[in-house]
Amino acid sequence: MGTTVVDVDTDEVLADLTYIGQREKVAQGGFHGLGNTRYKSSVNRSPTQTTKGSPGELRNLRLELKVLADVGLLGLPNAGKSTFIRSVSAARPKVADYPFTTLVPNLGVVRTEAHRSFVVADIPGIIEGAAEGAGLGIRFLKHLARNRVLLHLVDMAPWDEQSPAESAKVAVRELTRFSATLAQQPRWLVLNKLDLLPEDERESACQAVVDALDWQGPVYSISALNKMGLQALVHDLQDFLDARVAAIAENPALLDEEQATRAIIDHEARVNLERLRQEMRAKREEADWDDDFDDDDYDVEVEYVR
Numbered sequence: 001m002g003t004t005v006v007d008v009d010t011d012e013v014l015a016d017l018t019y020i021g022q023r024e025k026v027a028q029g030g031f032h033g034l035g036n037t038r039y040k041s042s043v044n045r046s047p048t049q050t051t052k053g054s055p056g057e058l059r060n061l062r063l064e065l066k067v068l069a070d071v072g073l074l075g076l077p078n079a080g081k082s083t084f085i086r087s088v089s090a091a092r093p094k095v096a097d098y099p100f101t102t103l104v105p106n107l108g109v110v111r112t113e114a115h116r117s118f119v120v121a122d123i124p125g126i127i128e129g130a131a132e133g134a135g136l137g138i139r140f141l142k143h144l145a146r147n148r149v150l151l152h153l154v155d156m157a158p159w160d161e162q163s164p165a166e167s168a169k170v171a172v173r174e175l176t177r178f179s180a181t182l183a184q185q186p187r188w189l190v191l192n193k194l195d196l197l198p199e200d201e202r203e204s205a206c207q208a209v210v211d212a213l214d215w216q217g218p219v220y221s222i223s224a225l226n227k228m229g230l231q232a233l234v235h236d237l238q239d240f241l242d243a244r245v246a247a248i249a250e251n252p253a254l255l256d257e258e259q260a261t262r263a264i265i266d267h268e269a270r271v272n273l274e275r276l277r278q279e280m281r282a283k284r285e286e287a288d289w290d291d292d293f294d295d296d297d298y299d300v301e302v303e304y305v306r
């Protein structure tokens with residue numbers, strides 16, 4: 001599940017597996033040959049006739065695996081995504097006070113009542129230039145394409161110079177560069193680490209981010225670590241997702257719409273990533289060319305850092 005099958009040569013999407021047991025044909029096998037027993041008849045009891053099979057379809061396929069979850073976490077490294085998923089679910093991803101702690105996506109089930117739950121995906125932090133292939137982010141934005149709502153987590157008490165408003169803008173810019181359509185999907189702003197701000201500064205700090213983003217959507221102020229404000233957020237998420245399921249049950253065409261939107265997102269992402277990869281390749285080749293022709297380069301001391 002969560003696998004998209006793409007024809008590498010034509011970029012055609014052959015199948016998108018979204019439910020358990022789904023089977024799709026991505027290439028036609030050849031027709032088998034007929035052995036001589038097939039030609040046995042009352043007049044010819046030991047036929048020597050056979051026919052050859054026909055060759056099957058030959059295709060180069062790329063299988064793209066994406067995480068399937070209801071809620072996806074978007075945020076720069078260290079924003080508190082893994083802390084959030086630990087606080088609302090039984091998932092135990094690693095949390096640490098340095099960026100790029102999370103290297104693979106994690107899923108957590110949030111149980112709000114006995115029979116009500118949803119799934120949250122914690123993905124590695126994106127960084128500036130992530131949509132250009134810098135660092136890790138490029139590989140992970142795709143996991144946000146299958147979620148019904150994104151939570152954009154912002155660190156309100158960053159240890160570096162960049163203000164929360166600036167960081168928030170960077171994340172939105174990267175998301176938009178990856179896929180403009182994905183950036184238009186439901187997204188809630190979640191301002192995190194409020195416990196680290198003096199109480200009388202919290203409101204104005206939050207307002208500054210909202211103003212900087214010109215944000216019109218839902219806003220939540222939380223502390224993922226102290227579980228402050230999480231109940232309201234989790235409750236609203238469950239209601240939002242339930243409403244979506246109910247709407248689809250009433251009007252199944254909405255599901256087709258959703259799938260069409262996902263296909264557009266996948267397409268945009270593929271085109272953007274391919275363009276960015278080529279740009280990177282071109283830059284690398286340019287650098288190699290320099291290496292060969294610039295003698296000074298041989299004087300440069302190289303330090304290998306693990």
Ligand SMILES: Nc1nc2c(ncn2[C@@H]2O[C@H](COP(=O)(O)OP(=O)(O)OP(=O)(O)O)[C@@H](O)[C@H]2O)c(=O)[nH]1
Nearest residue numbers: 078079080081082083096097100101102125224225
């Ligand atoms: N005080 C405080 N610290 C927090 C809060 N949320 C997260 N942190 C701390 O911030 C640091 C980063 O948290 P993570 O949850 O690992 O951040 P992340 O977004 O998953 O980071 P990456 O996996 O690197 O992208 C850790 O030291 C957390 O303890 C919070 O609400 N309050």
Ligand SMILES: [Mg+2]
Nearest residue numbers: 081082101102
């Ligand atoms: Mg993490």
